[in-house]
Amino acid sequence: MQQQSESSSAGRLIRHFRNTKYMINESRAFFDAAHAAGIMAVHGRSTIGRAFALGTGSLDSRSRVIDFVRCSYLGLDNHPAIVAAAIEAIQAHWSLHWSCARTRLNFDLLAELEATLSDMFSARVLAFSTVMLANLGAMPLLASGQLTGGCKPVVVFDRIAHVSLAYHKPVVADETQVETIAHNDIDALERLCRKHPLVVYVCDGVYSMGGTSPIKELRQLQDRYGLFLYVDDAHGISLFGRQGEGFARSQFPQVLGDRTIIAASLGKGFGASGGILMLGTADQEDLFRRYSIPYAFSVAPNLAAVGAALGSCKIHRSVELSERQMRLAQRISIFDSLVATAEQGNSLPIRMISIGSEAKAIAIVGELLNAGLYTSVTFFPTVARGRAGIRVCITADHEVDDIERLCDCILEKVPDATAKPTPLASVPP
Amino acid sequence: MQQQSESSSAGRLIRHFRNTKYMINESRAFFDAAHAAGIMAVHGRSTIGRAFALGTGSLDSRSRVIDFVRCSYLGLDNHPAIVAAAIEAIQAHWSLHWSCARTRLNFDLLAELEATLSDMFSARVLAFSTVMLANLGAMPLLASGQLTGGCKPVVVFDRIAHVSLAYHKPVVADETQVETIAHNDIDALERLCRKHPLVVYVCDGVYSMGGTSPIKELRQLQDRYGLFLYVDDAHGISLFGRQGEGFARSQFPQVLGDRTIIAASLGKGFGASGGILMLGTADQEDLFRRYSIPYAFSVAPNLAAVGAALGSCKIHRSVELSERQMRLAQRISIFDSLVATAEQGNSLPIRMISIGSEAKAIAIVGELLNAGLYTSVTFFPTVARGRAGIRVCITADHEVDDIERLCDCILEKVPDATAKPTPLASVPP
Numbered sequence: 117m118q119q120q121s122e123s124s125s126a127g128r129l130i131r132h133f134r135n136t137k138y139m140i141n142e143s144r145a146f147f148d149a150a151h152a153a154g155i156m157a158v159h160g161r162s163t164i165g166r167a168f169a170l171g172t173g174s175l176d177s178r179s180r181v182i183d184f185v186r187c188s189y190l191g192l193d194n195h196p197a198i199v200a201a202a203i204e205a206i207q208a209h210w211s212l213h214w215s216c217a218r219t220r221l222n223f224d225l226l227a228e229l230e231a232t233l234s235d236m237f238s239a240r241v242l243a244f245s246t247v248m249l250a251n252l253g254a255m256p257l258l259a260s261g262q263l264t265g266g267c268k269p270v271v272v273f274d275r276i277a278h279v280s281l282a283y284h285k286p287v288v289a290d291e292t293q294v295e296t297i298a299h300n301d302i303d304a305l306e307r308l309c310r311k312h313p314l315v316v317y318v319c320d321g322v323y324s325m326g327g328t329s330p331i332k333e334l335r336q337l338q339d340r341y342g343l344f345l346y347v348d349d350a351h352g353i354s355l356f357g358r359q360g361e362g363f364a365r366s367q368f369p370q371v372l373g374d375r376t377i378i379a380a381s382l383g384k385g386f387g388a389s390g391g392i393l394m395l396g397t398a399d400q401e402d403l404f405r406r407y408s409i410p411y412a413f414s415v416a417p418n419l420a421a422v423g424a425a426l427g428s429c430k431i432h433r434s435v436e437l438s439e440r441q442m443r444l445a446q447r448i449s450i451f452d453s454l455v456a457t458a459e460q461g462n463s464l465p466i467r468m469i470s471i472g473s474e475a476k477a478i479a480i481v482g483e484l485l486n487a488g489l490y491t492s493v494t495f496f497p498t499v500a501r502g503r504a505g506i507r508v509c510i511t512a513d514h515e516v517d518d519i520e521r522l523c524d525c526i527l528e529k530v531p532d533a534t535a536k537p538t539p540l541a542s543v544p545p
Numbered sequence: 546m547q548q549q550s551e552s553s554s555a556g557r558l559i560r561h562f563r564n565t566k567y568m569i570n571e572s573r574a575f576f577d578a579a580h581a582a583g584i585m586a587v588h589g590r591s592t593i594g595r596a597f598a599l600g601t602g603s604l605d606s607r608s609r610v611i612d613f614v615r616c617s618y619l620g621l622d623n624h625p626a627i628v629a630a631a632i633e634a635i636q637a638h639w640s641l642h643w644s645c646a647r648t649r650l651n652f653d654l655l656a657e658l659e660a661t662l663s664d665m666f667s668a669r670v671l672a673f674s675t676v677m678l679a680n681l682g683a684m685p686l687l688a689s690g691q692l693t694g695g696c697k698p699v700v701v702f703d704r705i706a707h708v709s710l711a712y713h714k715p716v717v718a719d720e721t722q723v724e725t726i727a728h729n730d731i732d733a734l735e736r737l738c739r740k741h742p743l744v745v746y747v748c749d750g751v752y753s754m755g756g757t758s759p760i761k762e763l764r765q766l767q768d769r770y771g772l773f774l775y776v777d778d779a780h781g782i783s784l785f786g787r788q789g790e791g792f793a794r795s796q797f798p799q800v801l802g803d804r805t806i807i808a809a810s811l812g813k814g815f816g817a818s819g820g821i822l823m824l825g826t827a828d829q830e831d832l833f834r835r836y837s838i839p840y841a842f843s844v845a846p847n848l849a850a851v852g853a854a855l856g857s858c859k860i861h862r863s864v865e866l867s868e869r870q871m872r873l874a875q876r877i878s879i880f881d882s883l884v885a886t887a888e889q890g891n892s893l894p895i896r897m898i899s900i901g902s903e904a905k906a907i908a909i910v911g912e913l914l915n916a917g918l919y920t921s922v923t924f925f926p927t928v929a930r931g932r933a934g935i936r937v938c939i940t941a942d943h944e945v946d947d948i949e950r951l952c953d954c955i956l957e958k959v960p961d962a963t964a965k966p967t968p969l970a971s972v973p974p
Contacts, residue, residue, distance in 0.1 A: 132719055132720070133719050134685060134716065134719050134720055135720070136685040136686065136688060136689035136691070136720060136836070137689040137690055137691065137695075137697070137720070139836075140689060140691055140832075140836055144835070147835040147836075151835075156648050156649065157647065157648055157649075157651065157834060158649065158650050158651065159650075159651045159652070159653045159655075159656050160650060160651070160652070160653060161637070161638055161652070161653050162638040162639060162640040162643070162652075168650070171653070172653040172656050172657070183650065185645050185649045185650050186643045186644050186645040186649075186650060187644040187645060188643075188644055193640055193641070193642060193643060193644065194638075194639050194640040196639075198641070199635060199639055199640065199641060202635055202641045202849065203632050203635055203636070206628060206631055206632055206849065207632070208590070209590055209591040209623075210591060210623050210625075210628055211591040211622055211623040211628065212622070212627070212628060212631045212817065212818055212849055212850070212853045213622060213812050213817065213818035213850070213853070214591070214615045214617075214622060215615050215616040215617055215622065215810070215812035215813045216614050216615040216616060216921075218586065219585050219586055220585065220586075220587065220614045220615075220921055221587050221588075221589060221597070221612065221614050221615060221919070222586065222587065222588045222589070223588070223589070223590070223591075224588045224589060224590050224600070224601040226588075227588050227601050228601070245674055245675055246674055246675070246678065246839075246844045248678060248681075248838075248839060248842065248844055249675065249677060249678065252677075252681070252712070256563060256565040257565065259565060260565035260566040260569060261566055262565070262566065262569055266566075268566070279838060279842070280838075280842065283681070283716065283838060284716075286715040286716045286718065286719040287563065287712065287713075287715045287716060289715065290561055290562050290563050290715040291561070291563055291564070291565060291566070381644070383642050383644035384644045388641065388642065389641055389642035389847040403569075405586060406573070406576040406580075407565070407568075407569055407576075409677075409708055409709075409712060410675075410677060413677065413708070413709065415675045415677055418818040418847065418849060418850060419849075420631065420635065420641055420847060420848075420849030420850075421641070421642070421847060421849075424641045424642070490650070492645075492649055
C-alpha cells in the first residue's frame with residue numbers, strides 16, 4: 117500500500133503508512149469471488165513430486181492436481197532426506213517445542229543448525245520460526261541506531277518491499293525518520309544518502325511478484341556513503357550460490373561486514389520451515405540474541421523445523437544442490453520458450469501472466485484448476501487494481517510434461533501470451 | 546515500556562510508544578552479566594519429565610537439570626501421545642511445511658485441527674504458527690473498524706499487555722486513536738467507554754509475570770457499553786475449563802458473540818506448538834481468512850505442530866486433562882506452603898520471587914543452576930529497574946521432591962521468603 121499524507125487539524129503533516137479499511141473495501145469483492153470460485157484457501161494432501169490430492173476426506177475420492185503455487189523452488193519440501201531428518205530430530209529429543217524464550221533455554225540441535233548455516237553462508241546465522249518474525253525483531257533494532265554506531269538512521273523502504281517489512285513502518289517511524297522510495301530507485305536512494313549521515317535501506321532480494329533488487333548498485337552506495345542494507349531474500353535463498361547462499365548473499369564478499377543484514381527463509385527454496393538472519397559481526401549477534409523481540413519470547417523454530425533444516429543443509433552441501441538448480445533453470449527456460457511474461461529470460465522461478473480484469477483472472481485460474489493445474493490468482497492489494505494476473509511458481513521437481521501442459525492451457529485462454537522464439541528463451545544444453 | 550510524550554517543533558504533541566535505544570542502554574549491563582553467568586541462552590536436550598541434559602555435545606558428559614523455565618504447565622511438551630502424533634502427521638503427508646499462503650493451499654490436517662479446536666472451545670478457531678503472528682494479524686483489523694461495524698474504535702491497551710500486543714501500538718495508532726491505561730484499571734476503561742462510542746480493550750488473560758485480567762468486570766463493561774475485548778490468553782489456555790478452554794474463554798458464555806476475540810497458545814499449557822484465535826462469528830472468520838497478514842503469507846503452522854496439536858486435543862478431551870490440572874494445583878500449593886510470593890494462593894503456575902538488585906538475582910539464579918535447578922532471572926524491561934527477581938514456572942510434571950528442593954534452595958538464599966502457614970497455602974486433600 118502506498119503511503120498517504122494528510123493535514124492534521126493542527127496544520128502539521130501527518131503521514132499514514134497503512135489504510136486497512138480502504139484496502140479491504142477495495143479488494144473484498146475480488147477475495148469473495150475467488151473463494152466462491154474455489155480457487156482460494158484450497159486444502160490438500162502432499163503426494164509425490166508436485167502433485168497433491170485436492171480436498172479433504174478419503175484420499176481415493178480426491179482428484180490429483182499439479183501445484184504451481186507453493187514456493188518450493190527446488191522441489192525440496194517433500195524430499196525424503198528432509199522429512200526423515202525432521203522425524204529424527206523429534207525422536208532424539210522426544211519433544212517438538214519448548215515454550216520458553218531463546219534467551220532462556222534452547223534445543224541443542226538449534227545450536228548445531230545455527231553453526232552449520234553460519235559456516236555455509238559465511239555469516240553469523242540466527243534461526244527464527246518464520247522470516248516474518250525475523251523481520252519483526254530486526255526493525256526496532258534498525259530504528260534504534262544500535263546497528264549504526266548508536267546514531268538513529270533514516271530508514272528507507274522500497275515502495276514494494278514485502279508486507280512483512282512494510283508492516284513495521286509505523287513502528288520504525290515511532291523511533292526515527294522513515295522514507296519510502298519508488299521501486300529500485302537508486303537515484304532517489306543516493307540523494308537520501310547525500311542528505312543524511314546514516315541511511316538504512318530495506319528491500320527484498322528477489323521480489324515475490326517478480327524481479328530483484330540491484331545489489332551491485334546498492335553495494336556501490338554502501339561503499340560510497342556507508343549505506344546500511346537490510347535485504348529480505350526469502351525468495352532468493354538456495355537458488356543461487358554454491359551452497360545455496362542465495363541471490364543476495366552470493367553478491368556480497370566473503371566477509372559480510374557490519375553494514376549488511378540478509379534475512380532468508382528456511383522454507384521456500386530451502387525446503388524446510390522457518391527463517392534466518394545472516395549477520396556480519398559478533399556485536400550484531402549479541403544485540404539480536406538479547407533484544408530481538410521474537411528471540412526473547414517463545415517463538416523458536418520447533419524441532420521438526422530444526423531437523424528438516426539440518427537435513428536440507430546436507431543436500432545444500434552435496435552435488436544434488438547444483439543438479440536441482442540446473443533442473444530448475446531448464447524448466448524455467450521451457451516455460452519461457454512457450455509463454456511470454458515480463459520475467460521472460462531471467463533466472464528466477466516466478467512468472468506473472470498479465471490478465472487485467474480481476475473477474476477474468478479468477479475465471480481462468482478456476483478453469484486451470486478444473487484441468488488439474490493449480491496456480492495463484494493475483495489482484496489488489498498484491499498488484500494494482502485492473503492489473504490482475506496469474507502467478508506461476510516453477511520448481512525443479514515439475515515434470516517437463518506438466519509445464520508444457522500448463523503453458524498450453526494458459527495459451528488457450530490467453531493467446532496473446534504466446535512466446536516469440538528468442539535466444540534467451542531457448543533451453544540451455 | 547511506558548509511553549512517552551514530547552513536543553514536536555511544530556508544537557503538536559507527538560506520542561512515542563517505543564524507545565528501543567533507551568531500553569537497550571538501561572538493560573544491556575544486566576543482559577551481559579546474566580549471559581556471562583551462564584544463566585541465559587542455555588542449551589539442552591529434553592530427557593524425561595522436567596529434567597533436561599544441560600549443554601551440547603556428548604550426552605554422557607552433561608549434567609541433569611530440573612527445569613522451572615519453560616511454560617509447559619501441564620507437562621505435555623514431551624507427552625508420548627503428542628510427540629507420536631507429530632511424527633504421524635509428517636509421515637501421512639511425507640512433508641513438513643508448504644511454503645505458500647493459507648489463502649492458497651493448506652494441509653488437510655490443518656482443517657481437521659481447526660474444526661476440532663472450534664468444537665472444543667465453542668468458537669471459530671484459526672491456527673497460526675505462533676501467537677505473536679496471530680496478534681500481528683489481528684491488530685490492523687481491529688484498528689480498521691472492520692470488527693466494529695465499519696467504524697474505527699479507540700483501541701485501549703493495558704499498560705503491561707504483552708509485548709506481542711504492545712509492539713503494534715504505532716501500527717494501530719497509524720489508523721486510529723490509541724490509549725494506554727494503568728494495569729487492570731477498570732475505572733479508566735469505563736471512562737473511555739463513556740467518552741467514545743466504540744472502544745476496543747487489548748489485554749492478557751493470564752499475565753506472563755503473574756496476575757490476571759478481571760474478566761467479570763470487563764464483561765460488565767461489554768454488556769453496558771458494547772466494549773470489544775481482545776484477550777491474549779497464551780498463558781491461561783489448558784489450565785482451566787473442562788476441555789482446557791482456558792482462563793479467559795471459560796468465563797464467557799457458550800456463544801462467544803461478536804465482541805470478543807481470544808488469542809491463545811498451542812504451546813505452553815497446550816503442549817504442542819503454534820497459536821490460535823477464537824472468533825465468534827462467520828463474518829469475523831471470513832475477514833481473518835482473507836486479511837490477516839500472516840494468514841495471507843507462508844506462515845501456517847507446520848505439519849509437526851498440527852499433528853502435535855491434534856494429539857493434544859485428544860488428551861484435552863480425556864480424563865487426563867483434569868488429572869493434570871489437579872496435579873498442577875497440588876504442586877502450586879506445595880510451593881506456596883513453603884515460599885511466600887505476591888502470587889501465593891492463586892491458581893496460576895507462575896511465581897515471582899522478589900530480589901530487588903539485578904546483580905543479586907543473577908547470582909542466585911546462577912547458584913540455583915549449579916544446584917541443578919534452572920529458573921528465570923527477570924529484570925528490566927520485563928520488570929521495573931531495581932525490582933529484579935526469579936520467575937518459577939510450576940508444572941504438573943514436576944516431582945514433589947524437586948519442588949521442595951527448589952523451595953529449600955530459594956529459602957537458603959532468600960530467608961525472608963519463608964511462607965507463613967495460611968489456609969490458602971495448605972495442600973488440598
